Every structure is written in structure tokens, then in C-alpha cells.
Amino acid sequence: MALTITNISKTYRSGRSADAVHALKNVTLTIPNGLYGLLGPNGAGKSTLMRILATLQEPDEGSVFLGEIDIVNQKDEVRQTLGYLPQEFGIYPKAKAEELLDHFAVLKGFSERKSRREVVEALLRKTNLWDVRHQKLGGFSGGMRQRFGVAVALLGNPRLLIVDEPTAGLDPAERVRFLNLLSELGENSVVLLSTHIVEDVSELCTKMAIINKGEILLETEPLRAVDELRGKIWRCMIAKDELPQLEQQHAVISTKLLSGRTLVHVYSNTSPGDRFETAIPDLEDVYFSAMSGHYSRSGQAKDVQP
Numbered sequence: 001m002a003l004t005i006t007n008i009s010k011t012y013r014s015g016r017s018a019d020a021v022h023a024l025k026n027v028t029l030t031i032p033n034g035l036y037g038l039l040g041p042n043g044a045g046k047s048t049l050m051r052i053l054a055t056l057q058e059p060d061e062g063s064v065f066l067g068e069i070d071i072v073n074q075k076d077e078v079r080q081t082l083g084y085l086p087q088e089f090g091i092y093p094k095a096k097a098e099e100l101l102d103h104f105a106v107l108k109g110f111s112e113r114k115s116r117r118e119v120v121e122a123l124l125r126k127t128n129l130w131d132v133r134h135q136k137l138g139g140f141s142g143g144m145r146q147r148f149g150v151a152v153a154l155l156g157n158p159r160l161l162i163v164d165e166p167t168a169g170l171d172p173a174e175r176v177r178f179l180n181l182l183s184e185l186g187e188n189s190v191v192l193l194s195t196h197i198v199e200d201v202s203e204l205c206t207k208m209a210i211i212n213k214g215e216i217l218l219e220t221e222p223l224r225a226v227d228e229l230r231g232k233i234w235r236c237m238i239a240k241d242e243l244p245q246l247e248q249q250h251a252v253i254s255t256k257l258l259s260g261r262t263l264v265h266v267y268s269n270t271s272p273g274d275r276f277e278t279a280i281p282d283l284e285d286v287y288f289s290a291m292s293g294h295y296s297r298s299g300q301a302k303d304v305q306p
Contacts, residue, residue: 143174
């Protein structure tokens, strides 16, 4: 079952049309079963799209289908097969994990006590929270809270699971546990991972899109996109005060401060000069190339000469 998004647009308006914010502009994507990464900076339109898919907002234009279910016009049907973990979600700090998950299971329609208890136990084990099921949520770490949010989202075996910025603020160990959990979930459902963290997509997703200012800049497969950049990314180390002149001469896609000097990545089909060496591209280079306009919408690297 695929998630098909066609020409979705959304505009937020304040009192005057001049203050209108075009959050989404004709977004079109086809998302198959498995993990799909939606990558973009804060304010790119990711959360607006997630809320539309989760039936919390309606688009101004366009359509969204999960298989044959019309997400815009069949909200009740969608909610029966939807799991949603927003960027921020409330918890009851004094509630124990098992008790609160049981409560949510009742709200989800698990009325029979024995089967509900089995479902709750299975989800707590799946999210590695069984051993802390009697602890209060207020004492959970950030990663534990995120895993509890996934347990709630998984009630009812959803065919569409949406997770919005799930690893922001997690320590490295919790992040790895959480990503491993998402990887397992992607085997049987459409899992849409919205994030601004490139590593989350590179480690998990076989397909991805990059969004900025409400528009899809690139839809591709991470490995294919990285391969497209081979021989087109060059790097050199410069003094910080050299950067303005270098940016005038070359297509600088990213900079990074290292030991008081600046590591520059440049996009070019041929060597930009003797001081540059070929860089092995990664998904971060794909991201910055798309953001700077050196990747086409279809995923082909554009011709740029030094």
C-alpha cells in the first residue's frame, strides 16, 4: 500500500494577504511501504505536511490517498489505520507507563481486557519498556518518552506511521535504540520520518525527499543520490577570511570550522583548482547541493563549471 500525495498546497494567512505564508506549494510524492525520509530545515513545511497526513489540518488544494482511502475526505477511516508521533506530545508525568498505555488502548477500541493486556505487553516489549512499565512517565528519559510515544502510535497495527523530528534532543545511545525500532517497523507499514537531521535519513531510509520553503527540491534514493555526486564534490581547507572571495568564484555548498580553519565543499564537474581535492560525497553533500540549487527536482545533478 502506497501513500500518494498530489499537488498539496497550504497557505497560512494573517489579517493581510501580504502576510500570507505559503507553507506548502504543490507538493507531490509517492511513498511506498518501508521507511521514507522527508528531510529539510526547520520551517521548511515538514510539520504542516505531517499534520495534513495525520488528518489534523486540511490542505487548500490537492489530494492524499493511502491506498484507496482518501485522507482529506475520509478522516475516520484514516484514523483507524494511522499512527502519529508528533514532534512534541504531552504525557501525564504521574501516570505509570503500563497504566497509561492501557488507557490509550481502551480509547483505541480494545474493549476486551485480556486481549488488551496482551497488546499492551507486546508493545511495551517491542519498545523495550517492559522492565520499566511500573515507572512514572515523569521519570523517563527523552528517549524512553519517544519510545512510549511509538508504543501509543502503534496501537491497532497502523498501516501508516508518521514520526515528526523523532530524534531531536536524544543522546547518541537513545538515538540508536530509537532508529533501530523505526527500522523494524518499516518492514510492514508506510513509515514517514520527518527530520532535519541528515544522519537519520542516511542510516534508515531507502527513499527520501528534500523539502525547503514548502517545495520539494529532490525526490530520490539516498544511495543513488550520493552516487550521482561522485566526481562533483571538491574540498579544500582555507582561512576564514578567504571564504567571501571563494564563494564568489565557486559553487560553495557547505563549510565547516575545523581547528581554527574552514573546510569548504564545492560543487563542480571539473577541478576548481590546484588547492582542491576530490571529496567522497555523502548524503550531507546531497542535501546541501539540493538546498543550493545544484540538484534538479528529478534527482539529476546539474552541470556546473568552476
